[in-house]
Amino acid sequence: MGRIFGTDGIRGVAGVDMTPELALDLGRAAATVVKEQGCAHPHFLIGRDTRISGDMLESAIAAGLCSAGADVTLLGVITTPGVAYLAREQRADGAFVISASHNPYEYNGIKLFDGEGYKFPDSYEEEIEELILDDLRMYALVDEADFGRVRRNGELHRQYVEYLVSTAPARANGLRVLVDCANGSASVTAGLLFDAIGADYTLINAEPNGVNINLGCGSTHIEGLCAQVAQGGYDLGIAFDGDADRILAVDERGEVVDGDMLLAIFACYLISQDKLAQRTIVGTVMSNIGLLKFGEMSDIHIETAKVGDRYVLERMREQGYNLGGEQSGHITFLDYMPTGDAQLCAVQLLGIMASTGLKLSELAAVMKKYPQVLVNARATQQVKDLLQENRPVQELIAACAQQLEGHGRILVRPSGTEPLVRVMVEGEDIDSITQMARQIAEKIEESR
Numbered sequence: 001m002g003r004i005f006g007t008d009g010i011r012g013v014a015g016v017d018m019t020p021e022l023a024l025d026l027g028r029a030a031a032t033v034v035k036e037q038g039c040a041h042p043h044f045l046i047g048r049d050t051r052i053s054g055d056m057l058e059s060a061i062a063a064g065l066c067s068a069g070a071d072v073t074l075l076g077v078i079t080t081p082g083v084a085y086l087a088r089e090q091r092a093d094g095a096f097v098i099s100a101s102h103n104p105y106e107y108n109g110i111k112l113f114d115g116e117g118y119k120f121p122d123s124y125e126e127e128i129e130e131l132i133l134d135d136l137r138m139y140a141l142v143d144e145a146d147f148g149r150v151r152r153n154g155e156l157h158r159q160y161v162e163y164l165v166s167t168a169p170a171r172a173n174g175l176r177v178l179v180d181c182a183n184g185s186a187s188v189t190a191g192l193l194f195d196a197i198g199a200d201y202t203l204i205n206a207e208p209n210g211v212n213i214n215l216g217c218g219s220t221h222i223e224g225l226c227a228q229v230a231q232g233g234y235d236l237g238i239a240f241d242g243d244a245d246r247i248l249a250v251d252e253r254g255e256v257v258d259g260d261m262l263l264a265i266f267a268c269y270l271i272s273q274d275k276l277a278q279r280t281i282v283g284t285v286m287s288n289i290g291l292l293k294f295g296e297m298s299d300i301h302i303e304t305a306k307v308g309d310r311y312v313l314e315r316m317r318e319q320g321y322n323l324g325g326e327q328s329g330h331i332t333f334l335d336y337m338p339t340g341d342a343q344l345c346a347v348q349l350l351g352i353m354a355s356t357g358l359k360l361s362e363l364a365a366v367m368k369k370y371p372q373v374l375v376n377a378r379a380t381q382q383v384k385d386l387l388q389e390n391r392p393v394q395e396l397i398a399a400c401a402q403q404l405e406g407h408g409r410i411l412v413r414p415s416g417t418e419p420l421v422r423v424m425v426e427g428e429d430i431d432s433i434t435q436m437a438r439q440i441a442e443k444i445e446e447s448r
Contacts, residue, residue, distance in 0.1 A: 007416030011109035014053035020060035027064020047083035048098035052210030066148035079244035081341035084117035117338035169351030182218025184242035230254030247342035282324030377441035384414035
């Protein structure tokens with residue numbers, strides 16, 4: 001077994017990569033690491049999304065934690081940011097989230113949070129890996145009366161929803177919103193949330209059955225929502241992913257408002273309230289060039305971190321910024337939450353619309369989005385590792401960049417969670433950049 005943790009926890013096919021044996025070891029190792037920090041009898045939370053494999057992994061993690069003397073509270077189905085928030089509020093020593101986010105139901109994953117609701121630091125993950133990969137496996141196991149206990153509390157999500165409501169800039173009375181829950185975690189909380197802020201809402205894809213999470217719906221399949229919003233006369237649409245840490249919006253015309261555009265909207269509002277720390281947004285190298293242009297025109301500094309919400313958050317915490325995110329819709333309001341939260345973003349967006357009286361299309365007009373094409377190339381780990389030394393691929397990238405002549409850019413990066421290399425090309429002509437992205441992706445796949 002190689003490195004266990006990727007850029008966003010652990011992820012793989014349930015029962016193949018994400019096995020109950022691995023989950024058991026993770027529970028034991030996490031409890032051991034926390035105990036080594038001086039906590040004699042730690043308490044962990046476990047939350048999960050709606051995947052059919054969630055019960056299996058939940059039971060295995062809980063067993064591993066209890067065998068190392070840790071108590072466990074099972075939260076049931078709840079969003080990833082909901083678990084992060086409750087870890088802090090419940091004064092837990094750590095928390096697990098069982099979710100593969102935007103991936104299909106066949107996949108599952110495990111994310112670990114500390115007692116402050118932040119993702120486990122790299123040093124903790126490294127210690128956990130060493131414990132699991134060590135043949136001796138010196139876990140801090142207990143016996144007799146020292147085993148941990150398990151209890152269930154499926155009502156704590158209400159406390160989380162109440163907190164989200166408390167952050168709203170204004171009530172959303174009269175706003176008609178169509179909400180796509182992706183048959184995921186938001187299916188449990190979205191109704192409570194939109195009720196509480198006074199919106200006139202309709203939920204779709206809110207009937208999870210274990211295998212329909214993200215299936216043709218949610219933030220990764222937003223086309224259907226676009227059509228329904230325009231045809232139904234809604235003021236906006238909201239699309240979550242499977243664990244509700246990502247959000248995309250749809251304006252009243254049926255046009256997508258992505259994460260970069262939402263960041264621009266939120267930044268403008270925060271500036272109007274004198275609340276945008278250091279007049280800075282943290283984006284990523286994948287942020288649309290339109291966000292950079294928006295920053296120049298608005299005297300807002302745009303910092304770019306590596307792709308991945310943990311890198312955005314690291315930059316925010318290091319420099320004292322309070323707004324950051326990704327084009328995919330993973331947006332963090334650090335004044336309110338220690339991680340990206342799609343439902344928090346929805347509350348903020350509807351509150352801004354209500355307080356300003358502006359349509360979503362009018363709010364989004366502060367940023368011009370430049371054409372951008374993203375193509376995924378299937379790639380083995382070896383191809384990913386040797387990408388910079390792959391001469392045919394690098395020569396093609398250089399040739400395409402020369403064609404753009406400074407009027408666009410190319411970014412080619414291996415995925416940290418999937419067997420893919422992501423090829424992004426940005427420029428003025430959609431046809432030419434689409435052709436470039438496909439050519440580069442094909443050249444990468446020829447290397448397999």
